[in-house]
Amino acid sequence: MELMRRSWAIVWKDLLIEARTKQAFNAMVFFAALVLFIFSFALGPDTELLREVSGGLLWVGIAFTGILSLNRTYQSEETSGGIEGLRVYPGDPRAIFLGKLFGNIIVLLAVEAVLFPAAAVLFQIEMLPHVGELAVVALLGTIGFSIVGTFYAALTVNLRAREVMLPLLLFPALVPMLLGAVNATTLILVGDPMQDSDIWIRLLIAFDVIFFVISTWIFPIALEE
Amino acid sequence: MAVRSVYGRATGTSPGSVAGLREEVITSAPTIGPAVELQDFSKRFGWNRVLRGIDLRVERGTTLALVGPNGAGKTTLLKCLVTLLHPSGGGGTVCGYDLREETDQIRERVGLVTVRGYIYDDLSAEENLRFTARMCGLEVSAEGYRAALARVGLERVADQRVRTFSTGMRKRVVLAQLRLRPLELALLDEPYAGLDLQGMSLVDEFVREFRAAGTTVIIASHQAGEATRSAEQTLVLREGRLEPMDHDAAARSHLSAQDIGAERA
Numbered sequence: 001m002e003l004m005r006r007s008w009a010i011v012w013k014d015l016l017i018e019a020r021t022k023q024a025f026n027a028m029v030f031f032a033a034l035v036l037f038i039f040s041f042a043l044g045p046d047t048e049l050l051r052e053v054s055g056g057l058l059w060v061g062i063a064f065t066g067i068l069s070l071n072r073t074y075q076s077e078e079t080s081g082g083i084e085g086l087r088v089y090p091g092d093p094r095a096i097f098l099g100k101l102f103g104n105i106i107v108l109l110a111v112e113a114v115l116f117p118a119a120a121v122l123f124q125i126e127m128l129p130h131v132g133e134l135a136v137v138a139l140l141g142t143i144g145f146s147i148v149g150t151f152y153a154a155l156t157v158n159l160r161a162r163e164v165m166l167p168l169l170l171f172p173a174l175v176p177m178l179l180g181a182v183n184a185t186t187l188i189l190v191g192d193p194m195q196d197s198d199i200w201i202r203l204l205i206a207f208d209v210i211f212f213v214i215s216t217w218i219f220p221i222a223l224e225e
Numbered sequence: 226m227a228v229r230s231v232y233g234r235a236t237g238t239s240p241g242s243v244a245g246l247r248e249e250v251i252t253s254a255p256t257i258g259p260a261v262e263l264q265d266f267s268k269r270f271g272w273n274r275v276l277r278g279i280d281l282r283v284e285r286g287t288t289l290a291l292v293g294p295n296g297a298g299k300t301t302l303l304k305c306l307v308t309l310l311h312p313s314g315g316g317g318t319v320c321g322y323d324l325r326e327e328t329d330q331i332r333e334r335v336g337l338v339t340v341r342g343y344i345y346d347d348l349s350a351e352e353n354l355r356f357t358a359r360m361c362g363l364e365v366s367a368e369g370y371r372a373a374l375a376r377v378g379l380e381r382v383a384d385q386r387v388r389t390f391s392t393g394m395r396k397r398v399v400l401a402q403l404r405l406r407p408l409e410l411a412l413l414d415e416p417y418a419g420l421d422l423q424g425m426s427l428v429d430e431f432v433r434e435f436r437a438a439g440t441t442v443i444i445a446s447h448q449a450g451e452a453t454r455s456a457e458q459t460l461v462l463r464e465g466r467l468e469p470m471d472h473d474a475a476a477r478s479h480l481s482a483q484d485i486g487a488e489r490a
Contacts, residue, residue, distance in 0.1 A: 002362060009359035017347045020386075084309050085343035089360040090332035224311070 003095050010086070010099025011106070017076065018107065024072050028111045032065040033118055040122045050123040055186030058119050059178055062112060063145065067167050069107050070149040073100050074157040083157060087223065097150060097219040104146040112138050125189055133188045133197070140204035141181035147208065148173050151215040155222050180204040260285045260410050260441035261306060263317035263324075267465075268301055268310060275301045277465040278315070283458075285409075288432060288442040290456035292449045292470070297462045299445035300339070303412045306443070307337045320409045334409040340418055342399030346388040350379050350398050353387060357402045365405065373401045377427065392419035400431055410441045417451040429455050 018024055039057045043050055050057075074083050086096045116134065120127040127134060152170045156162040184200035261283040268276040275298045283289050293299050304310045306319055308328035316323070322330040344353045351370050358365045365373075374383045377397035382390070387398060396419060403411060416428045432455040435442050445462075446452035453459045459470045 005362070006360055009356060012359075013345065013348065013352075013356050016352065017345060020347050080345045081339055081341055081343045084304075086360075087309060088307060088332065088337055088343060089357075090329055091360070091362070092329075 003092050003098070006089075006091055006095035007098035007102060010096065011102045014076065014099070014103040015106065018103075024069050024107060025110065028065045028068050028107070029114050031068060032061050032111060032115045035061040035064055036115070036119055036122050047124045051125050051190055052186065054119060054123045054125050054189055055182045055184075057123070058115070058185060059141065059182045061115060061119075062108070062141070063171070063174065063178065065111055065115070066104075066108055066142075066145050066149060067170070069104055069111075070146075070153045070170070071163055071166060073104060073150060073153040083154070083223070093220045093223050094216055096223065097154070097216060100153075101146055101150045104150055105142055108142045108146060109139070112142065127189070130188045134185065137181055137184045137188065137197075137201065137204070140201065140208060141177060144177040144181075144204060144208045144211065145174060147211045147215055148177070151211075151219060151222065154219065176203060177207045180207065258285075258318065258321040259283055260287075261317070261319055261443070263315065265315035266305070266312055266317055267314035268298075268305055269313045275465050276305070279465075279467050281317075281460075281467060283441060283443065285441055286436065286439045287458065288436055288444065288456040290449075290452040290459040291443055291445040291462055292452050292459060293445075293447065293462035295447055298465045299447075299462050300414050302462065303337060303414050303443065303445055306331075306410070306412060307335045308332060309337075335412060336403045336406065336408045336410070337412045338399050338403050338414060338416060340415045342395060342402070344387055344395065344398050344402065347386055349384045349386055350374055350390075350401070351383040353398055354402060354405055357405055361406050363406055373405055374398075376404065377401045393421055393424045396420055396424060397427070400427065404431065404434075408435070408440050410443070411435050413442065413444045415446050415448075416444060417446060417448055425451060 036057065039061075040050070043053070077083050077085055083096070087093065116127060116138070119125070149166075149170055152166055152173070156165045156169065159165050180200040180203035184197040184204065187197040187200070259282050261281060263279050263281040266276060266279040266281070267274065279302070291299055291302070301310060305312060305324070308319075308324060308331050312324060316325060318324065319331045320334045322334075324331070345356070348356065351374060354365075354370050354373055357363075358370075371380060371383060374380050377400050379394065379397050379401065382394070387395060390398070396416070400416075413428070413432075417425050420428065432442050432444070442455075444452045444456060449459075461468045461470045
């Protein structure tokens, strides 16, 4: 209970600051739109091809955009003395991880709420009939991405080359999640009469659960000096 | 961990009263032992030995001035005392709890004010206090926050973002933050830096209030005259080693610790 209260205090603080500065959100939306535009121009007007690769394009966009958010996860603490400003408070340090995790999930989902309709227009794909299934995949993928990302962002926060190190460490670890999210999204968009996307959704659930348990367990060690 | 704030309504005292603080500290305090006890304490970063073989004993309820030139290791020592940094050698206790093993108990009882303070530029003064209270599990009423800010003369700018504040005003927010919860040990790192005379008097007043409430205070500063003014005991930290110092002479002195270091050398 106390853990959750402290986690939400961090979420409240981060979202309040983000709502005022809009630094991360604006940058992420513009970057994501740019990525989709570039893919759209590169692949041309072949709507069949665009529909077949739309799952991959969407998740590449989300992954690249998410890096921007993750890089800011702990850097936003720098004006207040860095991450030690949070460590100085008593209580379970996992509250810091959970607070930052929830914050990242909320911001990334907000960006996806813009990204998915934008992709539907650009790639000329019908998403509305599949909105429920897509929402499930987006939620599970975003949770998985944010769990691993929030953990690695804490590991790299004090490194000089953190902007480079974070994606280098993160993307290999995200392979199962990206595989699941891309395949599930593509199957949903191109038509999935055999319900094959269920297997990939199960993979996403397993990924989220395993990485959540591991990350939450070892976060206090990663946070130490 | 549900702690009633110094400014909580349920303490039965007026907001910001010293009596309220004393009541809280006494009820939460361990019973015996010094506030700080270090034996052969050392800290190194890679090959750089910042603290070397420090033996220190600070009795409860006393005020210690820790003076020394820039880079002497004052901030490192304070961060070790609040368990943000772990010792490389030796050990000790803070408020009766082991520095290596009982970090959470120590953080509950110790407050640290750094030069810049742990405050957020894009939150208002009151929101910063609110965040501190939530992170510490404190129950503070809306009036309590206002009283805390009024105590440091910031009630009129309570809703303004800290980004717009001067250095002195920021320091006042940090002091209000520190005063929000009951403490057994208050660590003040360069508390006089960037403050005008009024601000310095406010720090002195806070130190007196802490002492009256039975809180132990350690003031680390390179300004020997200011730091020793409120203290009963003075120690010099130079090149990672602690040396005793004539407290009365230091209190009378307007020399900076940099000068003291140069004189001794």
